[in-house]
Amino acid sequence: MRQAGRILPEYRKVRESAGDFKTLVTTPELATEVTIQPVDILGVDAAIIFSDILVIPEAMGLTYEMEEKKGPVFPKVIQSAADIHNLRIAQAEDLQYVLDAIKLTKAELNGRVPLIGFAGAPWTIFSYMIEGGGSKTFSKAKKMLYTNPALAHQLLDKITQSTINYLKGQIVAGADLLQIFDSWAGILSPEQYDEFSLRYIRKICEAIDEVPVTVFAKGAFFARETMNLLPCKVVGLDWNMDIQESIKMLPNKVLQGNLDPCALYGTLDDVRRETKRMLDAFGTHPHIANLGHGLYPDTEVDKVKCFIDTVKEYSVTSKLKK
Numbered sequence: 001m002r003q004a005g006r007i008l009p010e011y012r013k014v015r016e017s018a019g020d021f022k023t024l025v026t027t028p029e030l031a032t033e034v035t036i037q038p039v040d041i042l043g044v045d046a047a048i049i050f051s052d053i054l055v056i057p058e059a060m061g062l063t064y065e066m067e068e069k070k071g072p073v074f075p076k077v078i079q080s081a082a083d084i085h086n087l088r089i090a091q092a093e094d095l096q097y098v099l100d101a102i103k104l105t106k107a108e109l110n111g112r113v114p115l116i117g118f119a120g121a122p123w124t125i126f127s128y129m130i131e132g133g134g135s136k137t138f139s140k141a142k143k144m145l146y147t148n149p150a151l152a153h154q155l156l157d158k159i160t161q162s163t164i165n166y167l168k169g170q171i172v173a174g175a176d177l178l179q180i181f182d183s184w185a186g187i188l189s190p191e192q193y194d195e196f197s198l199r200y201i202r203k204i205c206e207a208i209d210e211v212p213v214t215v216f217a218k219g220a221f222f223a224r225e226t227m228n229l230l231p232c233k234v235v236g237l238d239w240n241m242d243i244q245e246s247i248k249m250l251p252n253k254v255l256q257g258n259l260d261p262c263a264l265y266g267t268l269d270d271v272r273r274e275t276k277r278m279l280d281a282f283g284t285h286p287h288i289a290n291l292g293h294g295l296y297p298d299t300e301v302d303k304v305k306c307f308i309d310t311v312k313e314y315s316v317t318s319k320l321k322k
Helices: 009-018 021-026 028-041 055-060 081-086 092-109 122-131 139-147 149-173 190-207 221-227 243-249 261-265 268-282 301-321
Strands: 065-067 071-073 115-120 177-182 213-217 234-236 254-259 287-291
Touching: 009 021, 009 028, 021 028, 021 065, 028 092, 055 092, 055 122, 055 149, 081 149, 092 115, 092 149, 115 122, 115 149, 122 139, 122 149, 122 177, 122 190, 139 149, 139 190, 149 177, 149 190, 177 190, 190 213, 190 221, 213 221, 221 243, 243 254, 243 268, 254 261, 254 268, 261 268, 261 301, 268 287, 268 301, 287 301
Parallel strands: 115 177, 177 213, 213 234, 234 254, 254 287
Antiparallel strands: 065 071
16 A cells, blocks of 8 residues: 555665665665565565655655654645646656666566556645645645635646646656555545546546556545446445445445554564454455555554465455355
């Protein structure tokens, strides 16, 4: 889901050598190294390019900083029509360091596993650009939806155009599939989610037909039937979304997920049991085994490896039984 390598000592060593998070993101050689680490060490079946969703607002002209133990912070935020007017629509070449990292990673992987590119969903990017950083409520971002929806749509449209350009560039650079992360989907009402998020995710999906696209909207359990109509191949489920219910609501989609990342705090036997329970629930429905959100930094490496190995071994056993 999120960067699997963040739990690895090898990742922390590279992160320390880089000096800061943004240097790691913007240096293709370093981004390539930490992208491939989970493939070599954990045995995952795909690599996801090491980057950050907030490279898009930066490419549009809104710089962010990554503060230790606090997360992303925007020194300046979007407050007015003039602020939006001053933003540019990002082009793929504005994020050349990501494209270079994809090219380098593809060469290093040499066909071993596919490489996933990604971007944040427009609503999630919008939230950070208005709020100025992380938040439990994103009340400033939501305030604009109520007080000036026309302005909100202007910003969302610019973000969407920038994201399409960026993802198209990732495809040209070599990404085999793409994922859209809507991390803050769950803080909107169903009606607002339709208007201020899904309509823009749809635009992105309609523009990308070269490779499969996965849409992951954390907390948007209410939007699953609508997501079945999105022109994407895969829908990601968080751990709160019931699997059997989701299969009924999303019969046309490959599903991804959805083990609770906290399940990996259990014993190895616990991890095996919970992983098998998840796989049994998906049954024969097309499915990409994964977590229901990103790994937490204090997760033990052997637990993650156990999850991955169990998926592979149990899947083979199930096929042999059939």
